[in-house]
Amino acid sequence: MDWFLDVIKNKYAKFDGRARRKEYWMFQLFYYLIMAVVFLVFGMLTAVTGSEVFMTIALGIYFLFVLALLLPMLAVTVRRLHDIGKSGWWILISFVPYIGPIVLLVFCCLDSESGANKYGPNPKGVGA
Numbered sequence: 001m002d003w004f005l006d007v008i009k010n011k012y013a014k015f016d017g018r019a020r021r022k023e024y025w026m027f028q029l030f031y032y033l034i035m036a037v038v039f040l041v042f043g044m045l046t047a048v049t050g051s052e053v054f055m056t057i058a059l060g061i062y063f064l065f066v067l068a069l070l071l072p073m074l075a076v077t078v079r080r081l082h083d084i085g086k087s088g089w090w091i092l093i094s095f096v097p098y099i100g101p102i103v104l105l106v107f108c109c110l111d112s113e114s115g116a117n118k119y120g121p122n123p124k125g126v127g128a
Contacts, residue, residue: 004030011079013071015088019079020123024108027076031069035062077108082119084110 003026042058078088084107093100112122 001030003027007072007076008069011072011075013075015075015078016082017079017120018083018112018117018123019076020083020112021080021109023123024076024080027072031073035065038062038065077104079119080108082117083112083123085113085117085119 003023007023007027038061039058042054042061045054046052046058074091077091081088081090086107090107091104094104096103112124115122
């Protein structure tokens with residue numbers, strides 16, 4: 001949870017620098033866990049009460065959450081791409097149908113470039 005909060009508090013819209021895999025994947029994990037809990041709770045309330053009002057509230061919370069975390073999501077992804085030596089513009093490959101998101105996923109799974117690169121020092125502190 002510390003990785004998630006660190007991205008939100010200290011690196012909200014920071015597109016420069018590098019983000020290691022752990023920072024990226026922990027942010028993603030907690031982002032989707034929070035959304036799953038919101039829909040689970042409000043879905044159960046909808047099922048128990050039979051009122052669609054709770055699902056409408058859940059959708060409202062979802063859209064606010066997505067809007068609030070759009071910049072940190074983009075920023076951590078760009079920093080992750082920087083960590084493997086790619087330009088942040090590679091994020092646009094996700095718009096290519098079918099293959100684009102898969103390529104971006106593979107990029108986000110790759111290990112960091114050892115040592116410093118043009119985007120900054122290795123965030124792991126490893127390498128020359």
